[in-house]
Amino acid sequence: MPELPEVEVVRRGLVSWVRGRTITAVDVLDPRSLRRHALGPEDFAGNLEGARVLDVVRRGKFLWMPLADTPAPSADAAPGEPAPAVALMAHLGMSGQLLMQDPGVPDEKHLKVRLRLSPAEGMPEQLRFVDQRIFGGLFLTSLIPTDDGGPGGLAETPLPLIAEEASHIARDPLDPYFSFDTFYRRLRARKTGLKRALLDQGLVSGIGNIYADEALWKARLHYARPTDTLRRADALRVLDAAREVMTDALAAGGTSFDSLYVNVNGASGYFDRSLNAYGRAGQECKRCAAAGLVSIMRREQFMNRSSYTCPVCQPRPSRGRW
Template identity: 60%
Template sequence: MPELPEVEVVRRGLDKWVRTRTIESVQVLDPRSVRRHLDGALDFEQSLTGCTVSSVVRRGKFLWLGLDGLEIPAVLMAHLGMSGQLLVEQPEAPDEKHLKVRISLTERLDYPGELRFVDQRIFGGMFLSPLVPSPDGLPAGQGSSESAIPQAAAHIARDVLDPHRTAEDLYLALRKRSTDLKRAILDQGVISGVGNIYADEALWQAKLSGHRKTATIRRPEVQRLNDALIDVMTRALAAGGTSFDSLYVNVNGASGYFARSLNAYGREGKECLRCAQDGKVTLIRRDPFMGRSSYSCPVCQPRPRTSR
């Protein structure tokens, strides 16, 4: 599932190609992709037609388009799910195999004329969400200066790269939980935007075990983890995100290449690069985790004794 860097790459593409343009028409090709729009596909099409995209905003993994022209203030939420893609295309380009929603935009010289939502597994979708006040009165997310937030995203915490969030905020949120550290940083109510891949990478970089109990975590350790989360996300963003298959692409259909820089995730049985620098041979370990996998170094990320 796309994590913060992948969604931010998409947000930046939409901000360049779609913001300030007016929606001329909407075609829902598969009603399942607008199932969260409770008034149905026809209302979805009619409500969006004539609206102008005023902003493209991200908070964690949540992405939305601000709209001018609606009677009741709302935004267009775009949930990518496991396989959703938002692509900008010229109208004459062949339809993608799993095209679900087509949004035609006003013409602009050399700009693609359509925004297409493509989704192979149909776990994602698009829908209108009303705006509510941001809980802390601050801008809702990246790409917005407004303190209004979509109701659908109001429950999630600020994300790793949010300038209005601090390491102290993370520390206080972790100490309110009674769980393992990795589970906690995957909790979007603690800090948003972190998924399985970047959790493993940040924990490795911070030399912390995901099995640590949040009740035992200390401020200096949280500062180290916070720094690692920011660094990992920033580097992944610069690389265009992480792509393991063709399902994650940016708005122009290109894949990210941060997978080439992973230090822990997916490296089971390979040498820990940090241990190797110290002349040690330590192999990255894979453990089952919530139906997925966790990757860590058994030497530089020692587990608490109770979880061995």
């Protein structure tokens, strides 16, 4: 499943192509991709046609486009416009793709929904939702005020509004409004293992399995370290590590293990070539090897997933040693 950097890559691509444009028509080719829109395909299309995309917003792995039902303001109009109340939410699931295409490009095999956009010079005229496994989908959602009064998420023009379905999750480490003090206070109160806490979207959003392993490796911490034993410096180190690996992943276009994750231009990311922990079971630890030590990365079962650690520089904790 796409993690935060992959979704942010898609967000940045969409901003360049759809912000400020009007949805002129909607083609629903497979209603299954609208199953989260309770009122059905006709209501979905009817509400989108004529709406203008104000921005593309992300919090954690949630992605939405606030909509206005008015035309773009003219150059001599008074500044400002009413706050949007509705947004188009995109859930990518395991294989969802948002692709910008020209009308002449043949339909993709697993095309589910097509949004036709108002013409813009040099820009593709269609936003296509493609989903091979049909775990993702599109739906309309309400925008509500944020709990802390800050922006709902990363956006070009931040508004203190958030998609209702994303309102339960915490801010992510790349969010300028992320509060380390709040994170650390709640982390210490969790009394659980460190990786389990990092995957808790109510505590910190956007850190999935791959980037949790990468951040823990970089911070030299084991996934089972009890959170109530973490010193402030330890927590800061792992958050800084998570921020660093996700920033590096963004620069590489995300992590693509198969052809199903692509950006809006259809290109795959290549951060998987830079992984230090995830998927490296049986290989030498890069850090230990650089120090002249021999240590083989190990894979362990964790919450129906896998965790990858180095037994030398990420030793399993013993409760009494901290």
